[in-house]
Amino acid sequence: MPLLTRWYIRSALVYLTAALLLAVVLAMPINLPSFIRFMNPAYFHLFLVGWVTQMIFGVIYWMFPIITRAQPRGNERLGWFSYILLNVGLLLRVIGEPLVSTRPETGVGWLLAISALLQWLAAVLFVFLAWPRVKEKYRGE
Amino acid sequence: MPRLSQWIIRTAFIYLLLGFTFGALLLTHKGIPLHPALWGWLPAHIEFLLIGWIVQLTMGVAFWILPRYWKHPRRPNEIYAQIAFILLNLGIWLVVAGTTFRVGSWVLLAGRVVEVGAVIFFALHVWKRIVSREGA
Numbered sequence: 553m554p555l556l557t558r559w560y561i562r563s564a565l566v567y568l569t570a571a572l573l574l575a576v577v578l579a580m581p582i583n584l585p586s587f588i589r590f591m592n593p594a595y596f597h598l599f600l601v602g603w604v605t606q607m608i609f610g611v612i613y614w615m616f617p618i619i620t621r622a623q624p625r626g627n628e629r630l631g632w633f634s635y636i637l638l639n640v641g642l643l644l645r646v647i648g649e650p651l652v653s654t655r656p657e658t659g660v661g662w663l664l665a666i667s668a669l670l671q672w673l674a675a676v677l678f679v680f681l682a683w684p685r686v687k688e689k690y691r692g693e
Numbered sequence: 694m695p696r697l698s699q700w701i702i703r704t705a706f707i708y709l710l711l712g713f714t715f716g717a718l719l720l721t722h723k724g725i726p727l728h729p730a731l732w733g734w735l736p737a738h739i740e741f742l743l744i745g746w747i748v749q750l751t752m753g754v755a756f757w758i759l760p761r762y763w764k765h766p767r768r769p770n771e772i773y774a775q776i777a778f779i780l781l782n783l784g785i786w787l788v789v790a791g792t793t794f795r796v797g798s799w800v801l802l803a804g805r806v807v808e809v810g811a812v813i814f815f816a817l818h819v820w821k822r823i824v825s826r827e828g829a
Contacts, residue, residue: 604747605709617694645720652724664724668717675713679706686702688694 553614556631560610563639567602571595590650601642601671609634609678616685621692626681634677641670694757697771701753701778708745708785712738736792744808745785752777752815759822770818777815784808 574595577588613631618624625631648663694702715738722731756774761767768774784807791801 600742600747608747608750649720649723661724665721668720671720672713672717675709679710683703683706686694686699686706 554625554628556628556635557610557614559635560606560613563635564603564607564610567598567606567642571598571603574598586654587650590653591646594646594649597642597645601638606638609638612682612685616682617687618690619684620690626684630677630681634674634681637670637677638674641667641674644670695768697774697778698753698757701749701756704778704782705746705750705753708741708749712741712746715741733793733795737789740785740788740792744781744788749781752781755815755819759819760824760826761822768818768822773814773818777811777818780807780811780814784811 574591577584578592578595613625619626644663644667648660648667651658651660652664715734718727718731719735719738721727752774756768762769784804787800787804787807789804790796791798791804
């Protein structure tokens with residue numbers, strides 16, 4: 553299993569744990585601080601982007617047919633860029649979204665714009681990296 | 694990877710990009726208001742990512758990787774999986790038409806029904822491929 557896949561899958565497991573812990577907190581029958589109450593969308597995205605999509609990315613990078621023996625998984629650096637952008641973007645969202653909702657006067661809306669751009673770029677880079685590997689098994693030609 | 698899986702997985706990648714694009718616009722809009730009509734794309738964002746990306750990718754990989762028969766055709770009744778692929782994508786766009794474009798609640802209902810049909814056809818294809826190494 554390549555190093556990048558190990559990072560994807562371990563990170564995915566951390567996000568799954570974080571998402572479910574957040575779900576526990578959100579389900580508490582107490583008056584939660586408003587910052588926490590506004591983390592409902594963050595919970596969904598920790599789960600679906602942090603866990604599901606990141607796990608898929610890791611497994612695709614590992615198991616899809618290789619391109620050539622010389623460069624089996626394409627440009628590995630692009631994969632790392634995608635991994636970093638996805639994770640930084642997601643974490644910015646987790647902090648920025650409740651902050652924007654509870655303290656709009658702080659003018660940190662740009663955090664969400666940056667988070668959006670980073671995650672979008674991560675997806676574009678990953679598709680660019682994985683697209684040539686959607687093909688027949690490599691037969692050494 | 695068989696040709697049908699290639700089609701299904703590439704389509705899933707396109708939905709990933711569509712879903713992330715609308716998601717990025719919606720998230721940006723939360724921080725820096727762009728246009729109020731953007732919220733209408735929230736159901737499409739969800740549909741593209743849950744059905745178009747996750748479900749479709751799963752189907753494409755399952756068609757490729759589940760146990761194959763020793764004899765030809767190695768993946769019997771491929772037509773069922775082809776029908777599932779067509780129905781799933783038709784269903785996605787009917788749901789988007791019924792939610793984001795508000796064409797009518799019956800269109801949304803039709804989309805959901807067509808998606809169920811897709812899953813049934815896919816299950817019909819893969820059912821006999823869900824076996825042990827001994828074929829049991």
